[in-house]
Amino acid sequence: MMSNSTQGLVFTLAIAILAICAQNSEARVTLENGVKSMVYLSPKITQHPGSVSNKFYYDIEFPKGHIALKSFNAEVVDEAGDSVPLHETYLHHWVAVRYYQRKGVTNVKYNGKLGFQQSDFIMTGNAGVCNHGLSQFFGLGSETRKTSTYVPDPYGIEVGNPLEIPVGYEEKWLLNIHAIDTRGAVDPMGCTECRCKLYNVTDDEYGRPLNANYEGGLNCCYDGTQCKVKNELEKSVTRNLYLRYTVKWVDWSDSIVPVKIFIFDVTDTWQNTGINDCLIEFNVEQSTTGAANISTRRSSVSFPTAGDVVYGVAHLHSGGINSALFGQDGRIICSSRSIYGEGNSAGDEAGYIVGMTACYPEPGSVKIGKGEILTLESNYSSAKSHTGVMGLFYILVAESSLAVNNPVHIHQETMVPVFVWGIAVFGFAILVAVVVAYRRKKQTEDGYQSISS
Missing domain, CATH: 2.60.120 (Jelly Rolls)
Structure with a gap:
């Protein structure tokens, strides 16, 4: 029988090994018909009835190397891994964006704002056609579970090409997840449509007064806002959610x-x-x-x-x-x-x-x-x-x-x-x-x- 000190050492080593395996997501890559697939979880999203989370998560887990993306699917799940219905948490949108970050820069903040100098960050974006605001490679909303994103053969979305990455930078990905908790809401659909009167909002997230004719939209349901619920006590009931996203790819050829x-x-x-x-x-x-x-x-x-x-x-x-x-x-x-x-x-x-x-x-x-x-x-x-x-x-x-x-x-x-x-x-x-x-x-x-x- 092992001594208490030996048992403690074994337990500590086991935890360390599990932590290493959890960080090394590539160890869980699956292969089917030549296509690699990996399931990831976003950082934790904590919500309570009526709350809004609309954060940017930088340097998310993503396949490495010179690859061709074949699909990107996602859905909201709870801590048990069960799918969360839209009438509980409405997925307004999620977007996946590629960017280049200067090597050695680590002061990224997970509060929806860039936490590094602009020169350390290069947004790559898609091919257009909008000048700003729609730079994502992938992105959907409530329709995410039953919308195909698969890129048919022989095509692929090329990423990770070392010849395209600026010298001194590395390729990374970010997620923007906009989730609205409508449990116990006075008007659930009104919450999903970001109607300002339900959020009691008169200023946008930067403190600028809203136009008197602005009835609803993104300027009223930004991160940290609260939609009106029937029972104010419900605001104390929190739960943790995640965006579970599945990426499929093949090595570039x-x-x-x-x-x-x-x-x-x-x-x-x-x-x-x-x-x-x-x-x-x-x-x-x-x-x-x-x-x-x-x-x-x-x-x-x-x-x-x-x-x-x-x-x-x-x-x-x-x-x-x-x-x-x-x-x-x-x-x-x-x-x-x-x-x-x-x-x-x-x-x-x-x-x-x-x-x-x-x-x-x-x-x-x-x-x-x-x-x-x-x-x-x-x-x-x-x-x-x-x-x-x-x-x-x-x-x-x-x-x-x-x-x-x-x-x-x-x-x-x-x-x-x-x-x-x-x-x-x-x-x-x-x-x-x-x-x-x-x-x-x-x-x-x-x-x-x-x-x-």
């Missing part, structure tokens, strides 16, 4: 075709100002006619490069119906529709968007020319008003030398099963409806057919 990430915003001002200022959020006014109860918003931009579209998906908030990206000649580049939950369990929450359909065109079938004018359309229900909603659209493009006046292929939207829980049947029904709608010959005065008609 010459056989992989690199793709670039482009994000469009229906609030982009380019068509009026010539500058890609993306306002990110907007409001939907309640319809007073009682007719179609659909609010449509559009924006147009000039595409900066040329290439083949290999993937596309929209990001909408509750009330969102569908969104589509149109080419200059009115063809559909990709359309994406909201999937709403019908139950109470995580991933099927009634009243919430739990997924978005994605486009996977046949390779080479959907082309965009350099300088081509693209139009983004987002449709929301206007049966009631909505504040702080978004209308974003992600596409992945394999670049080419295609000119704007070259022939382009008109395609029908292609769908893939998002996950194994039966979305395929629903997706096929949506596909048929979309194809029929877009085969109508009549075009609108804007040069394309509205997806809401």
